[in-house]
Amino acid sequence: AQRVTQPEKLLSVFKGAPVELKCNYSYSGSPELFWYVQYSRQRLQLLLRHISRESIKGFTADLNKGETSFHLKKPFAQEEDSAMYYCALRGFGNEKLTFGTGTRLTIIP
Amino acid sequence: KAGVTQTPRYLIKTRGQQVTLSCSPISGHRSVSWYQQTPGQGLQFLFEYFSETQRNKGNFPGRFSGRQFSNSRSEMNVSTLELGDSALYLCASSSSAGSAGVTGELFFGEGSRLTVL
Numbered sequence: 001a002q003r004v005t006q007p008e009k010l011l012s013v014f015k016g017a018p019v020e021l022k023c024n025y026s027y028s029g030s031p032e033l034f035w036y037v038q039y040s041r042q043r044l045q046l047l048l049r050h051i052s053r054e055s056i057k058g059f060t061a062d063l064n065k066g067e068t069s070f071h072l073k074k075p076f077a078q079e080e081d082s083a084m085y086y087c088a089l090r091g092f093g094n095e096k097l098t099f100g101t102g103t104r105l106t107i108i109p
Numbered sequence: 110k111a112g113v114t115q116t117p118r119y120l121i122k123t124r125g126q127q128v129t130l131s132c133s134p135i136s137g138h139r140s141v142s143w144y145q146q147t148p149g150q151g152l153q154f155l156f157e158y159f160s161e162t163q164r165n166k167g168n169f170p171g172r173f174s175g176r177q178f179s180n181s182r183s184e185m186n187v188s189t190l191e192l193g194d195s196a197l198y199l200c201a202s203s204s205s206a207g208s209a210g211v212t213g214e215l216f217f218g219e220g221s222r223l224t225v226l
Contacts, residue, residue: 043112043217043218043219043220044199044217045216045217046214046215046216049214086151086152094165095140095142095157095159095164095165095203095205095215096142096154096157096165096167097142097144097152097154097215098154099144099151099152099153100151101151102151102152
C-alpha cells in the first residue's frame with residue numbers, strides 16, 4: 001500500500017523566514033514524489049517533482065529514501081507563498097496519485 | 110492550449126438521485142483521472158482512463174463509474190447519491206503514453222462541486 005503523511009495541517013511563518021513543509025511516504029517500490037500547490041481560488045497545480053531536481057519559485061525538495069521523506073523547503077518565505085500544499089506519490093508507470101492531507105501555509109507579513 | 114475543463118462547476122442533488130460529471134482534457138492528452146476531494150478525507154483517487162479503457166481504479170463503491178470517449182473526453186457517474194458523496198470532484202489529464210513507465214505531469218481542472226441534500 002502507498003501512503004503519504006503530512007504531519008502539519010497548518011503552518012505559519014514570518015515573511016523572510018525559512019519554510020519547511022514535511023512529507024513522509026510509505027511505498028514498497030520506486031516512487032515518484034511531487035509537491036502540488038493550490039493558491040486561493042486557483043486550480044491545483046504541480047509545483048515540483050523529484051525527478052526534475054528543479055527549484056521552482058525558490059522551493060526545493062530532496063527525496064531521502066533512507067528516511068522516506070520529501071520535505072519542501074524555501075530559504076526566505078514570501079507573502080505570495082501562502083497556499084495549500086500537497087505532497088503526492090505515484091508508483092513507477094502508474095498514473096494514480098496518492099495525496100497527503102495537505103498543509104496550509106500562511107506567510108505573516 | 111486550453112486547460113482541463115469540467116462541467117458543471119456546481120450542482121445540487123438530493124439523496125437517491127444520480128449525477129453525471131464531464132471532463133474535457135487538454136488537447137492531445139489521452140489519460141484522464143478523477144479524484145474526490147473532501148475536507149475529511151482529502152484527495153482520493155477514483156479511476157483513470159486511457160484510450161477508452163479503465164487502467165486504474167481506487168477504493169470506491171460500484172456506484173461510482175466512469176467512461177472515456179474516443180476524443181478522450183471523460184464522464185463520471187454517481188448513482189443512488191448519498192449525503193457523503195458531497196465533494197469537489199477533480200479531473201486531471203496527462204500526456205501519458207500507453208506503455209508502462211511513461212507517465213506525464215497531471216493537469217487539473219477546477220472541479221465540479223457536488224452538494225447532496
